[in-house]
Amino acid sequence: MRTRRTAVLVTTAVLLAGLTVSAEVYARAAHGPDEPPEEEYIASCRTEVEGSSVTAYCHNPFPRVDRVQLHVECDRWWDLDSDSVPAEVGPTAYAELTLRCWKEVGSAWISHQPVPD
Structure with missing residues (x-):
């Protein structure tokens, strides 16, 4: 039972890390490789x-x-x-x-x- 819980936790951590990396890659692709995302300046x-x-x-x-x-x-x-x-x-x-x-x-x-x- 303990091994199964550990496997679930490790799998969840890997999936979350992959989602975080995917979001960063998507943000870079949307703004170009050298363009930083534009900051929002609102009153x-x-x-x-x-x-x-x-x-x-x-x-x-x-x-x-x-x-x-x-x-x-x-x-x-x-x-x-x-x-x-x-x-x-x-x-x-x-x-x-x-x-x-x-x-x-x-x-x-x-x-x-x-x-x-």
Whole structure:
């Protein structure tokens, strides 16, 4: 019984090691042999809901420009969901986006899109 448990543990370790190596090989193949994977530089954002208004505050501490957009889904079926105009937040810059619903806010989120250099 002990030998069987050891064999199962060794087999599991070998399989996990193989999966880890496969993931690394896949990541290298996706980005090329000499290209490091691109780091994600996205602005730090937070949202505040006050009644029927939503405000997003975004700050970008990174050296790349990030395009942010506020999305609001209203709670009532007849209340139109809306998306703000995208705002480009440059390095060390700050942006404030505001949207509102007629009645209650169902949910709100920020989307990020990196701006090419």
